[in-house]
Amino acid sequence: MRKKIIAGNWKMNKTVGEAVELARELAAKDFDSGRVQVVICPPFTDLTAVQETLQGSRIELGAQDLYWEKSGAFTGQISADMLVSAGCAYVIIGHSERRQYFSETDETVNLKLVAALQAGLNPIVCVGEMLDERQNDETESVVERQIRGAFAGLTAEQAQKAVIAYEPVWAIGTGQVATPDQAQEVHGFIRALIREIYGDAVADSMRIQYGGSMKANNASELLRQPDVDGGLIGGASLDAESFWAIVKAE
Numbered sequence: 001m002r003k004k005i006i007a008g009n010w011k012m013n014k015t016v017g018e019a020v021e022l023a024r025e026l027a028a029k030d031f032d033s034g035r036v037q038v039v040i041c042p043p044f045t046d047l048t049a050v051q052e053t054l055q056g057s058r059i060e061l062g063a064q065d066l067y068w069e070k071s072g073a074f075t076g077q078i079s080a081d082m083l084v085s086a087g088c089a090y091v092i093i094g095h096s097e098r099r100q101y102f103s104e105t106d107e108t109v110n111l112k113l114v115a116a117l118q119a120g121l122n123p124i125v126c127v128g129e130m131l132d133e134r135q136n137d138e139t140e141s142v143v144e145r146q147i148r149g150a151f152a153g154l155t156a157e158q159a160q161k162a163v164i165a166y167e168p169v170w171a172i173g174t175g176q177v178a179t180p181d182q183a184q185e186v187h188g189f190i191r192a193l194i195r196e197i198y199g200d201a202v203a204d205s206m207r208i209q210y211g212g213s214m215k216a217n218n219a220s221e222l223l224r225q226p227d228v229d230g231g232l233i234g235g236a237s238l239d240a241e242s243f244w245a246i247v248k249a250e
């Protein structure tokens with residue numbers, strides 16, 4: 001019922017030339033767009049060149065962050081309208097690396113989510129607990145706080161356009177992937193929370209991606225979980241073959 005969404009978060013990797021090369025390899029691949037949606041999220045500097053390279057492909061473009069103001073004296077920032085004009089359909093918001101290293105808070109995630117929706121972008125909202133929070137049995141309370149904060153003041157109509165990415169911080173870039181049961185447990189919790197806030201229609205249609213050391217060899221099992229609707233892939237998205245093996249995973 002929910003179409004899977006596999007997204008590559010390239011993080012701070014790939015010069016323009018390298019990005020075009022990877023995008024060209026991906027654009028040459030075939031996939032069933034009725035079954036799975038494919039999105040790649042290169043750095044800002046690569047967006048225009050990658051967008052041109054993806055012409056004629058069904059792969060969609062996303063960015064890794066945005067700023068909530070529309071324009072003006074905000075040196076270094078990129079607005080939602082700029083992303084739209086560069087060809088982006090998606091934007092990642094609230095990635096744990098931005099929360100950890102760049103002072104992202106639930107409040108700024110909310111401002112960015114509103115700005116993205118107003119501009120017609122599809123937001124991918126990232127949530128997830130740190131290792132010590134999991135060890136202290138705080139996973140659900142952390143994820144609930146992040147989701148309530150991100151979606152504060154949003155209507156059901158707005159919320160239904162969002163994708164949520166559950167990315168346990170301890171699994172990101174560590175090779176220590178969540179087990180399918182661990183992922184399903186939190187994904188099920190997230191869907192129940194969305195159901196409580198927004199009702200059945202939004203909860204049943206919202207895609208919840210898993211992220212954190214997802215690779216070709218663990219993707220199938222994760223994607224088979226009833227509430228895992230896709231993946232947000234870091235390291236394995238930097239190589240066409242390893243990313244495509246996940247796109248093709250059933």
Ligand code: 13P
Pocket residue numbers: 009095167171172173174175211212213214232233234235236
């Ligand atoms: P890895 O796949 O490298 O663990 O990164 C996951 C991630 O942070 C995607 O946003």
